Amino acid sequence: MKLAKCRHHDLQIDIPLFSDIAEEHNRIVGAKTFYKTVQGLYNLALFHQRIGIRIVVHKQTYKRLPQFADYIYHNFPFVAQVAFMQMETTGLAKENFDQLWIDPYDYNTELREAVLLLADRGMKPYIYNAQLCVLPEDIRRYAQQSISDWKDIYIPECEGCVLRGQCGGFFESNRNAHSSHIKKVKHISSDILC
Template identity: 45%
Template sequence: MGEHQMITLGSRKIDFAAGQEIDPRAIVRVSTDYHRPLPLRAREAFLVRGDDAPAGFASYLVLPNGRCPDNVAAQRRVHLPPEFEYLDDGDVVRLVPERGEIRTLYRRSSPHNSFLLTERCNNYCLMCSQPPRDVNDGWIVDEILATIPLIDPDTGEIGFTGGEPTLLGGRFFELVQACKSYLPRTALHILTNGRTFSDDAFARTLGSLQHHDLMLGIPIYADLPHVHDYIVQADGAFDETIRGILNLKRHGVRVEVRVVLHKQTVTRLPALAAFLARNLLFVDHVALMGLEMMGFTRANLDALWIDPDDYRSELTEAIGILDRARMRVSLYNAQLCLTDQRIWRFAKRSISDWKQEYMPECEGCIMKGDCGGFFASAKHRYSDRISPIAA
């Protein structure tokens, strides 16, 4: 499809030796350090690329060109396929021998590390890329709490997403506190629908944690309550979301308003921008975001899809309104060739590196290095007006 290849984050076809000595659900930091202190080796996995490996690690991740020396017990070896060549020092993985599974939870070299906290949600958005499920998935929190201490404290940012993270109640605050404690230099970005924060006590508790660099990304899809409520498929959601934002700002929590661009939102986009500039001028950022062809989006594609070229003028007008109001605004997941050049300075390369692609039509474009490109899922539908920008 494009010149970028998606990164494989997980596989259930991993060769674990019989009689594995690895914990049934081990979460381990990857190391390539031959001089790692012995007490740390016992809790880590050594990445074997060549024909040598130091003794004492809990497990050994053997890449196709690697060969463990005889002093490493077969029961500690995990043979990985070529698609995991990207693993490197400081990454964090989960190993589940009984299922032949490995999952990359954190990549030290990536600026796009996020954690799904729960699949449960109290919205049912038309374009949800992670369709909610009413399941008991509290084990996810335990896994993330085990992962956070292993993350490099110099990581720039991590994200929490869902589902709806605030449905975890007290455990939600436990995760935020863990990030504050173990990652004192790392920004935390949380995607939430904001409704739970309509309870002032809940918003106050989050504010009282005083995380050093926290931002909540909260969607508002229209200036009219009934339109927003239709898009999120929840009566009263608009009012709860607005009250949630007001409570969060009252308690010193930074808020980003997020707007997904599709057929149901773009017609009132300038009106929504005016609403934000008039009523929520104090929010910290506004993110206008292209549609991802995942989950419910594919099922509701006819109701959602609109060629970005067809809302070019509405998008330009909306960004102009927000910018003139001196609100911080960014455009995510957009293709520059379908966007008015006057707003290119607001466009960001925001798609996670493991799922970003470019189309064959992009070949030869001089702006490719600055363009947001496409989600890998865009193969289901994308504009037929993509064309390379020439000098």
């Protein structure tokens, strides 16, 4: 209610959720926050606030992405967008690297299913921090250039890639922790990007 009273003309509140299962979310966060977060989402919706959901994809969250997307569709149909975010390896993510890191290529099946499930049902899925050459072609259109300029880099493998202008690149902190499937794209074969 306090937030709504600000009547900000251009505000979106992006809220992280880590699982559709309360115990899983709480285990990953390290605190019992699942139901508080769900209640917060409903409170914001009640006051007509613009809400986004953020899902950091890593070794402990990727397997249930399709079920998670289905849960969001059924329980939070009012959200403006759902962002699937590739992990930035700083802070706690760096400290727990072995427990969290998975090559983004290895969760493409689950990511694709989740993104298309939401898109097919009229919701707005986005993919943040991803590299276009790693993503399946039919979901590249959902990728955003989401990495802030000051920490956005390309690596030597990107030299000569035709998608470099559209691809979001890499976090500086992921210079040595990136997919082993980075490969420059030589031709744009279809209008898969929009």
